[in-house]
Amino acid sequence: MKGEKKKKIIKTIKIDVDSCNGCRACEVICSAFHASPKYSSNNPARSRIRVIRYPIADIYVPVYAGEYAVAECAGRDKYTIDGKEYDECAFCRASCPSRDLFKEPDSSLPLKCDMCESDPSQKMPLCVQWCLNDALIFEEREEEVEEEVKQEDLEIGLESLANKYGMDKIMDVVARMSTSKKG
Ligand code: SF4
Numbered sequence: 712m713k714g715e716k717k718k719k720i721i722k723t724i725k726i727d728v729d730s731c732n733g734c735r736a737c738e739v740i741c742s743a744f745h746a747s748p749k750y751s752s753n754n755p756a757r758s759r760i761r762v763i764r765y766p767i768a769d770i771y772v773p774v775y776a777g778e779y780a781v782a783e784c785a786g787r788d789k790y791t792i793d794g795k796e797y798d799e800c801a802f803c804r805a806s807c808p809s810r811d812l813f814k815e816p817d818s819s820l821p822l823k824c825d826m827c828e829s830d831p832s833q834k835m836p837l838c839v840q841w842c843l844n845d846a847l848i849f850e851e852r853e854e855e856v857e858e859e860v861k862q863e864d865l866e867i868g869l870e871s872l873a874n875k876y877g878m879d880k881i882m883d884v885v886a887r888m889s890t891s892k893k894g
């Protein structure tokens with residue numbers, strides 16, 4: 712259901728694969744920042760960014776954890792870079808049942824990049840701050856989006872209005888509104 716237009720900040724991290732040297736500092740800081748308590752450990756297996764590495768050919772591809780997928784997808788892609796063939800799922804961002812990537816190692820709970828949202832907020836995502844090669848470039852822009860009104864929010868709103876004014880009165884107002892719109 713469509714709602715009113717709202718300004719929304721869109722955050723993006725652009726990846727310059729050619730600048731990545733595979734140092735894995737991004738994995739270290741991400742896992743440390745999200746450790747509980749914060750900075751109490753660093754374990755790249757818990758990181759929300761992983762660097763797919765092929766050191767012999769100096770190929771390093773940082774991949775961010777995206778949405779959780781309930782089931783494996785049916786279609787797969789094959790990538791060949793500089794003659795090396797990569798696993799079908801190598802560059803996928805999803806936390807999915809087919810592999811262990813982007814899952815907490817002990818609980819298997821899915822991991823997703825949250826752009827380091829925190830209180831106090833970070834001036835920039837930490838992986839971007841720690842990437843000394845500028846392979847990760849942070850961008851922020853404002854977009855106007857139509858806000859979705861959730862069905863349950865609408866129902867809660869209607870219920871509280873009905874409690875306050877009575878259902879008959881609300882139906883009466885709705886009928887008047889729709890008549891005036893037609894006219
Ligand atoms: S910190 Fe930057 S250079 Fe190092 S692995 Fe991550 S993306 Fe690559």
Ligand code: SF4
Pocket residue numbers: 740741742744758759760775776823824825826827836837838839
């Ligand atoms: S933006 Fe933050 S949460 Fe996302 S991968 Fe980088 S350090 Fe991790």
